[in-house]
Amino acid sequence: MSHTDLPNGSHEPLLLEMRAITKRFPGVLALNEVNFDVRRGEVHALVGENGAGKSTLMKILSGVYIRDSGDVIFKGQHVNFTTPRQAQVAGITTIYQELNQVAQMSVTENIFLGSEIERGVLVDWPQMHRQARALLAKLHLDIDPRLPLSSLGVGQQQMVEVAKALHHRSDLIIMDEPTSALSVREIEDLFAIIRELKAQGVSIVYISHHLDEAFEITDRITVLRDGRHITTQPTGALNVDSLIRYMVGRDVSEQFPKEVVPRGPEVLRVENLTQGDRLRNISFTAYAGEVLGIAGLVGAGRTELMRAIFGADPIDSGRFYVDGRPVTIHSPRDAIRHGIGLLTEDRKQQGLVLKMTTRENITMSVLPRLTRGLLTSRRREAALAQRFIDNLAIKTPSQNQLVINLSGGTQQKVVLSKWMATEPRVLIFDEPTRGIDVGAKVEIYKLMNQLARQGVAILMVSSELPEIMGMSDRIMVIREGEVTGFINRADYPDTQALQEKIMEYATGSNKIVPETA
Amino acid sequence: MSDTAAVNVPPRAANRTGNLVRRVLVAMGPLIVLLVMVIFLWITAPAFRSPTSLMLIGLEAAAIGIVAAGQTFVILTGGIDLSVEAMVSFSGVVAAILIAGTSEAGGQIAHGIPAAAAILIALSAGAGVGLFQGLIITAFNMNPFIVTLGFRSILLGVSLVWTRGAGINIQKDSLLSFLTASFEVGSLKVPMPLVIAIIIYAIVWVILRHTKFGRYTYAIGGNETAAKLSGINVNLTKIFIYGISGLLASISGVLVMGRLQSGAYQNGTNMTLISVAAVVIGGTALSGGTGGIWGTLVGVFIIRVVDAGLVYLNVPSNAKEIVIGAIIVLAVGLDVIRRGEVKWLRFGRRAGT
The missing domain is CATH 3.40.50.300 (P-loop containing nucleotide triphosphate hydrolases)
Incomplete structure (x- = not known):
């Protein structure tokens, strides 16, 4: 601990005390006399x-x-920012989820943005670089502060943000x-x-x-x-x-309400898929009713693999088979035609058109089916959308609500509806529950169960090991663009042992093994 | 937790009154502006309400309106078509040369092909060039601003070379006379081009609202990546959209040429900027994804009524450029304000905090 x-x-003495903080937005009481303190x-x-x-x-x-009422005491003084x-x-510095940085500018410039050191009218670069280096050293970071921020990884960019906080003492x-x-x-x-x-x-x-x-x-x-x-x-x-x-x-009975469905026939087979250095010679098979978890470190090529299967990025070589028949996939349209769907890891950027309605997002991939002659049938479209809103318990005041106004979990259900409407054979979930409430997560998992029961083959990419371990029937581990191992969930009743096995494959202490099917 | 999801209301949505004001401004603002201007001119300038004056406004509105309808498609996808004014000139020149049967200016010769065939060829050429621009934009992932700016020069250049800088005069046959005539409804004179424009707007409305092509147009402008990953053929849709813009600009070009009985490289002057301004005034976001065709029609009429109004209010014609320029800046300003991006103009959203 x-x-x-x-x-x-x-x-330790209190650094911060927030007493009975109340904040009301029109129509909602966002905070009701909340107390919070930090030592x-x-x-x-x-x-x-x-x-x-x-x-x-x-x-x-x-x-x-600005609060409506309550007191904030910081370092012993009443404050009112x-x-x-x-x-x-x-x-007090906040490091936001989406970093507020200028990627094209150097590390030094980002740290000193808004508080540049000047000599006369000129910026004192040597002095700023020296201070930046000292701040980074404090964090045991060996980063050249003259490098553009964009040349650093996301993790290091975040560290730069921490250095900036230190600079502001x-x-x-x-x-x-x-x-x-x-x-x-x-x-x-x-x-x-x-x-x-x-x-x-x-x-x-x-x-x-x-x-x-x-x-x-x-x-x-x-x-x-x-x-x-x-x-x-x-x-x-x-x-x-x-x-x-x-x-x-309330009690959440199970975090992962996994149902094991008897495995059906082969649905998707990928053979020798290669894409530059990112994906090398990847082969695997997914079966009806199975959840195939895809694990690996960030940057291992999991998302790249999913995009390649979905036709979103071109591949150098490789063959795809759906229901045993060879298929060619050059675009998402091809993939959808062959019954493959992809829930992207980034709902807002890639999955939804935020400024369009719930109905329009749900029917986005099946409009040709709803078109008679030249015109789309509004009646059929509304009926289809309503069916999914009811079946998936999508919490929206109406079909015409813009999806930008829905919560994260509800948005994910809209994306899921879009794909279920295409009646897929294979559904790829990339980080299916990122940024979603505990309660909504369970609902998404239950929908996965439902799809598996209907014979859909599910590929689930996740960075959260508990999710991979909790929902997969089989786990494929990828490392640096190569498949390093397959694990049958049933072979590892002990979670700790399973986790160690996954990490072993993911970090590369093992040789490539044949697929366990 | 749906009941708690609304608790974290972002500051943008915090002030409902502000939202309502903004919603009304978005939905009705331009129409209200137009009505106020018309009523003002109706009362203060008797000449404004003469049938001829109204007919001329309608005629001008038709010419720019048809162009702006195409521009609406393009801007809805988040693109822009700067070639439209050159397309208006180009299609007029093509049709005029074919009808006149010569590229010599001032000939007044009617040895060319029938107007119907000439118009068909001119429209095909316009649509073809539009499709080709779309092809370049999508195939090479080029910026539409640059591509259409380039084609603006190319089309103007071709028009100039073919006409040697002069207008190609024609005589109207029965078809051209019909297309450019006006007929009387009660005491009003309704120009045929305006009727054509209204028909085009109705068709465009049906396409945007009731076909998958229209839905895809909005989806591409709203989130191109999501559209692509939903299986929408984004590139093909965009190619068609630039084709539509080219076709509509060409229709306008033929009508303008028929009315002037002259195909000249100046026929489309200023139409690009005015069409973009009309689209934006009408509530379509320059970033794409939201807006619609009826707003554009209102935007077109606002610009035409201002233009006519300046004459009746005795503003020297040389000063008109200034006003048109101001309207364009104002239109873009409106676009930004409507999207709530100007902090100090958020309709008192932060009031009381």
């Missing part, structure tokens, strides 16, 4: 489902929103979903830096959907639900089940 690492744990040198997790009020509370703290700038000057750093784009190794680096910051007396508010991370890195956990403070407890006093119960307000 990491909280015992703290030199003098819970006796010096503490890592404090703030968890809750989407809409619980985590972001609103932190935006009030950082001066983005009205702009993010004021909060930053006072020592922040006492409190708010990290909003900091690991959502990071690989396993980068997450470890980030945790090392968080521990380093803690040792230097910096406090961190850690917002994350990944509960395992909260357990690994934080000292205390505060749960919000429906804009209310539910509990604050030392991390060691909680476990995943009790935490989820606090978050959801």
Whole structure:
């Protein structure tokens, strides 16, 4: 338990105290007398489902929103930030999920953006580079500050953001979903830096959907639900089940309601698929009713493989068979014609047209089927959309609601409806539950079960090992563009052993093995 | 958790009154502006409401309106077609040369082919060049701004070379006379081009609202990646869209040429900017994905009524350019404000905070 690492744990003085914070938006009470405090040198997790009020509370703290009532006491003084700038000057920095950086500019320029050091009217580059290097060294980072930010990986870009926070001498750093784009190794680096910051007396508010991370890195956990403070407890006093119960307000019987369906005939076979250095000689088979989990580190080529199968990116060589018959796939249209669908990892950027309605998004891939003569049938279209809204319990006030206004879980159901409407033989889920509530996750898993029962072959890419282990019948592990192993879930009743096996294949301590089918 | 999903209301949606004002502005704003202008001119400038004056406004609106209909398609996909004014000139020149049977200016010769055939060839040429632009834009992933700007020069250049810079005069046959005539409805004179324009707008509306092609147009503008990954043939759709823009600009070009009885490289002057302005004034976002065809029609009439109104209010014709320019800047400004991107103009959204 990491909280015992703290030199003098819970006796540290309070750095921040937020008392009875209330914030009302028209029609909703976003925060209802919420209390929250942070000690010096503490890592404090703030968890809750989407809409619980985590972001609103932190935006009030950082001066983005103004509270209706309540007190904020920071470093012993009542404060009243009205702009993010004021909060930053006072020592509070937020590192957002989507980094606010200028990719074309150098690391130094990004760190000093808005606070450039000048000599006369000229920018003092040597001085700024020297300071930037010192800040990075503090974080044990060996990055040349003159490099453009775009030449760094996402993980390192985030570290630069941390360096920027140090430059502003922040006492409190708010990290909003900091690991959502990071690989396993980068997450470890980030945790090392968080521990380093803690040792230097910096406090961190850690917002994350990944509960395992909260357990690994934080000292205390505060749960919000429906804009209310539910509990604050030392991390060691909680476990995943009790935490989820606090978050959801009821028992979630099973995190992964996996149903094993008898495996049907072969549906998709991929042979010797190669795409430059990214994908090398990949072969596998997916069967009806099976969930084939696809594991691997970030950058291993999982998403690339899925896009190649879906025809979204060209391949150099390889053969595809659907139901045993060879097929050619040069475009997503070809893939869809052969019964393959893809739920992309990034719903908003690639899966949905946010400014179009729920109905229009659901029917996007099947309009030709709804067209009679030259015109589409509005009646048939509405009926189709309504069927999915009912069957999948899509929470939308009407078919005409723009999907931009729906929650993440609901949006994912809209994307899923779009693909179910094409009556697919193979459905690829790339990070199916990223950024989705615990409750909505379970619903997505149940829909996966339903599809499997109907004989659909499911390929599921996920960076979350619990998800891979909890929902897959079989797991294919990819490393640096090559398949390094297949694992039958049933062969490993012990989760720990299974996890170790996956990591062994993923990190490359094993040779290529033949497919276990 | 649907009941809690609404709790995290982003600041943009926070002020409902502001939203309502903005929604009304988006939906009805341009139409209200148009009505106010018409009523104002109706009362203050008797000459404005004469049948001839109204007929001329209709005629001008038809010419630019048909071009703007094509421009609407293109802008809905997030593109732009800067070649339309050259296309208007080009198609007129092609039709005029074929009808006159000569590329010598001032001939007034009627030895060419029948107008019907000439028009068909001119429209095919326009649509063909449009399709070709779409092909280049999609096949080489080139910026439509650059490609259509290039074709603007090419088409103007061809028109200039073929006519040696002069207008090719023609005589109207019965078809051309019919297409450019006006007929009387009560005390009003309704120009045939306006009727054609209205028919085109109705067809475009059906395409945009009730065909898969129209849906794809919006989807491409809203999120091209998602459209592609949904199995939509994005490239083919875009090629057709530039073809449609070329075809509609050519129809306008033939009508303008028929009315002037002259095919000249100046026939389409200014139409690109005005068509873009009309589309944007009408509520179609320059970034694509939202908007519609009726807004464009309102935008066209706003520009035409302003243009005519300036005459009746005795504004010197030399100063008209200034006003047109101001309208274009205003239109783009409106586009930005409507999308809520101007912080200090968010209709009091932050009031009280």
